[in-house]
Amino acid sequence: MQPDHHEIELTVNGTHYRRTVESRLLLCDFLRHELGLAGTHVGCEHGVCGACTILLDGDPVRSCLMLAVQANGHTLATVEGLAPAGGELHPLQQAMHAHHGLQCGYCTPGILMTMTAYLTEHPSPSEDEVREALSGNLCRCTGYQNIVDAMMDAAARMREAP
Amino acid sequence: MKPASFKYVAASSLDHALALKAEHGDEARFLAGGQSLIPAMNFRLARPSVLVDINALTGLAGIDHSETGQVRVGALTRYRALERDRDFLTSCPLFADALPHIAHPQIRNRGTIGGNLSHADPASELPALAVAMQADMRIRSAAGGRTVAASDFFAGLLTTDLASDEMLVDITFPVLAPRSGACFMEIARRRGDFAIAGAAAIVTLDEERRCTSVRLALCGVGETPVDASAATSLMIGSRVTGEAIDAVAAGVRELIAPSGNVHASPDYQRHVAGVLVQRAIRTAHQRISHAA
Ligand SMILES: Cc1cc2nc3c(=O)[nH]c(=O)nc-3n(C[C@H](O)[C@H](O)[C@H](O)COP(=O)(O)OP(=O)(O)OC[C@H]3O[C@@H](n4cnc5c(N)ncnc54)[C@H](O)[C@@H]3O)c2cc1C
Ligand code: FES
Numbered sequence: 001m002q003p004d005h006h007e008i009e010l011t012v013n014g015t016h017y018r019r020t021v022e023s024r025l026l027l028c029d030f031l032r033h034e035l036g037l038a039g040t041h042v043g044c045e046h047g048v049c050g051a052c053t054i055l056l057d058g059d060p061v062r063s064c065l066m067l068a069v070q071a072n073g074h075t076l077a078t079v080e081g082l083a084p085a086g087g088e089l090h091p092l093q094q095a096m097h098a099h100h101g102l103q104c105g106y107c108t109p110g111i112l113m114t115m116t117a118y119l120t121e122h123p124s125p126s127e128d129e130v131r132e133a134l135s136g137n138l139c140r141c142t143g144y145q146n147i148v149d150a151m152m153d154a155a156a157r158m159r160e161a162p
Numbered sequence: 163m164k165p166a167s168f169k170y171v172a173a174s175s176l177d178h179a180l181a182l183k184a185e186h187g188d189e190a191r192f193l194a195g196g197q198s199l200i201p202a203m204n205f206r207l208a209r210p211s212v213l214v215d216i217n218a219l220t221g222l223a224g225i226d227h228s229e230t231g232q233v234r235v236g237a238l239t240r241y242r243a244l245e246r247d248r249d250f251l252t253s254c255p256l257f258a259d260a261l262p263h264i265a266h267p268q269i270r271n272r273g274t275i276g277g278n279l280s281h282a283d284p285a286s287e288l289p290a291l292a293v294a295m296q297a298d299m300r301i302r303s304a305a306g307g308r309t310v311a312a313s314d315f316f317a318g319l320l321t322t323d324l325a326s327d328e329m330l331v332d333i334t335f336p337v338l339a340p341r342s343g344a345c346f347m348e349i350a351r352r353r354g355d356f357a358i359a360g361a362a363a364i365v366t367l368d369e370e371r372r373c374t375s376v377r378l379a380l381c382g383v384g385e386t387p388v389d390a391s392a393a394t395s396l397m398i399g400s401r402v403t404g405e406a407i408d409a410v411a412a413g414v415r416e417l418i419a420p421s422g423n424v425h426a427s428p429d430y431q432r433h434v435a436g437v438l439v440q441r442a443i444r445t446a447h448q449r450i451s452h453a454a
C-alpha cells in the first residue's frame with residue numbers, strides 16, 4: 001500500500017508545529033522522533049503502562065493509542081513543558097525529587113502528566129484517592145510508596161502556590 | 163509494534179462516514195476512542211485498509227435528557243462525559259457503579275460508549291449494563307436505519323448484529339423506574355483490569371414492597387453478556403429474602419458456562435459470579451428509597 005500522508009498543525013508546550021505525517025505514525029513516536037521530545041516514554045504500546053501519558057487539550061491520554069494525524073488542531077502538553085528551561089522545577093517534580101519518587105525514571109513522565117491534571121482538579125485528595133489516580137501508571141522500581149508520599153506533598157505545595 | 167499501513171480519512175459528516183463504510187465494507191473501520199482498535203492495530207491483530215475517523219462528528223456525542231422516561235446517549239460520548247453528568251448517573255445509576263471499573267482515567271478520557279458496545283468485549287461492563295437495562299441501539303447505514311434491542315445486539319465473542327456498512331449512532335436507556343434500586347459489582351485482578359466476573363442488578367418493588375421485576379445481567383462469564391433475569395423468577399410476587407437471593411445465585415451458577423482464563427478457573431468464575439449476584443441484588447434492594 002502507498003504511504004498515506006497528511007499535513008497536521010498542532011501546539012505542543014506552547015510551540016506551534018506544522019508537519020507532514022504518515023497516517024500510521026503513533027502520536028508518541030511523532031513527539032519523540034519528529035519533534036525530539038523524548039521525555040514521553042513508550043513502554044507497552046497498548047495502553048496498559050501509562051509511560052506515554054500526555055495532556056490532550058488538558059486531559060491525560062495515552063499517546064500510544066492515538067495517531068499523530070489525530071492531534072491535528074489540538075493543544076498538547078508533555079513533560080518537557082512542566083518547568084521552564086533552566087527555571088525552577090514544577091512543585092510536583094520538586095516533591096518527587098524530595099521523596100525519592102523515582103529510581104530508573106521510566107514511568108516518571110507519565111506519572112507527572114497524569115498527576116498534574118489530577119491535582120489541579122482535586123487539590124486535596126486522600127491517600128486512597130491518590131493511589132486510585134495512579135492506578136493507570138505502572139512503576140516497576142519504587143513500590144509506589146514514595147510516589148504516593150510525593151503526591152501528597154505535591155498537593156500541599158500546589159495548594160500553597162499562588 | 164506499529165500499525166500496518168492504512169488510508170486515514172477524517173469523516174466530515176455522518177453521511178460521509180457511512181458512505182465510506184458502504185464503499186469499503188469490512189476493509190474499513192470506524193475510529194472512535196481508539197482504546198481498543200489502536201492496541202489491536204499496534205499488535206497487527208487488526209489491519210484495516212481504511213480508517214474512518216469519526217471524532218469530528220460532534221453531533222454523535224452528547225446525552226439527551228429531553229424525553230421523559232429515557233435517556234439517549236450518542237455513540238461518540240466519552241466515558242468521561244458520562245461520569246461527569248450527574249443527571250445521567252442519577253437516571254442510570256448502574257453507570258455510576260460501573261464506569262470507575264473501566265480501565266483508567268486516561269483511557270476513560272478517550273473511550274466512547276459506542277466504541278465499547280460495538281467492540282462487544284464479553285468481559286466489558288457496558289454490554290452487561292445495556293442488557294440489564296434493556297437499552298435500544300439505533301443503527302444507521304447509507305441505506306437507512308433500524309433499532310435493535312440490546313438482547314439481540316450482542317451476537318458472539320467480539321461480534322455484534324452490526325452489518326459491514328452500519329454504524330451504531332445512539333443508545334436509549336430507560337431511566338430507573340420508581341421503587342427501583344440498581345447495583346453493579348465486579349471482581350478484577352487489579353484496578354482497571356477487565357472483570358473476572360461482574361453482575362448488574364435492577365430490583366423493582368410494588369407498594370407493599372413485593373418484588374415486581376428483577377433484571378440481572380453478567381459480564382466476563384460467557385462469549386456475550388449473559389441475561390440471567392430468568393433465574394430471578396422465584397423472587398417475583400414476594401418480599402425480598404436472603405433465602406430467595408441465595409437461590410437465585412445458585413440458579414445463576416447453573417446457568418453460566420464460563421471458560422476460565424489465566425486469572426481464574428471456570429469454577430472460580432462460577433463461584434465469584436454467584437457471590438456478586440447475591441451482593442448486587444441485596445445492595446440494589448437496599449438502595450430502594452422508601453420515599454419513592
Ligand atoms: C489498558 C486498557 C484497559 C481497558 N480496560 C477496560 C475495562 O476494564 N472495561 C472495558 O469495558 N473496556 C476496557 N478497555 C477498552 C476501552 O473501554 C475501549 O475504550 C472500548 O472498548 C472501545 O471504545 P473506543 O471508543 O475506544 O472504540 P475504538 O477502539 O475506536 O473502536 C472499537 C471497535 O468498535 C468500532 N466502532 C467504534 N465506534 C463505532 C460505532 N459508533 N459504530 C460501529 N462501530 C464502531 C471500531 O471500528 C472498532 O472495531 C480498556 C482499554 C485499555 C487500553
Ligand atoms: S506505552 Fe502507552 S500506555 Fe504503555
Ligand code: FES
Pocket residue numbers: 101102103104105106107108138139140141142
Ligand atoms: S522508577 Fe523505574 S519504573 Fe518507576
